[in-house]
Structures are given as C-alpha cells and as structure tokens.
Amino acid sequence: MVDAWDxxxxxxxxxxxxxxxxxxxxxxxxxxxxxxxxAFETGTWLGPRVDRYS
Known part of the structure; x- marks a missing residue:
C-alpha cells in the first residue's frame, strides 16, 4: 500500500x-x-529500572 501511495x-x-x-x-x-x-543506529535503546519509588 505504501508503494502505491508513493x-x-x-x-x-x-x-x-x-x-x-x-x-x-x-x-x-x-x-x-x-x-x-x-550501518548506523537511528535510535537509542534504554533499559529503565522501575520500582515502587519511581
């Protein structure tokens, strides 16, 4: 579909x-x-830690 739209x-x-x-x-x-x-990375991978205080 994207090719047709393009x-x-x-x-x-x-x-x-x-x-x-x-x-x-x-x-x-x-x-x-x-x-x-x-090749290059276009984003950043994050590994946030979540606990009961944040």
Whole structure:
C-alpha cells in the first residue's frame, strides 16, 4: 500500500506550482548526498529500572 501511495504522490501538485512532486524530486535527487556505507543506529535503546519509588 505504501508503494502505491508513493507512486500516486509523485503526480501530486503542491498549490499552484507548475511541477509535480515527482518532477521536483527528479531535479533534487542528483544533488543529494549518498547514504553511508556502514550501518548506523537511528535510535537509542534504554533499559529503565522501575520500582515502587519511581
């Protein structure tokens, strides 16, 4: 379903802009930096301790 929504969003126009979302992304895409080769953690894992005082 997400892929279908993404494809449909490429044809959407924002306000009165002359280009669609997909066309504007095609212009911007070559200017984006490449993703890093190594994997990275996007969050922090916490192990909180809970007792009757907190």
């Amino acid at each position: 494809a449909a969003d490429d044809a959407r126009r924002i306000g009165t802009r002359t280009h669609t979302v997909g066309e504007l992304f095609a212009i911007e895409q070559p200017l984006l930096a490449a993703l890093p080769e190594e």
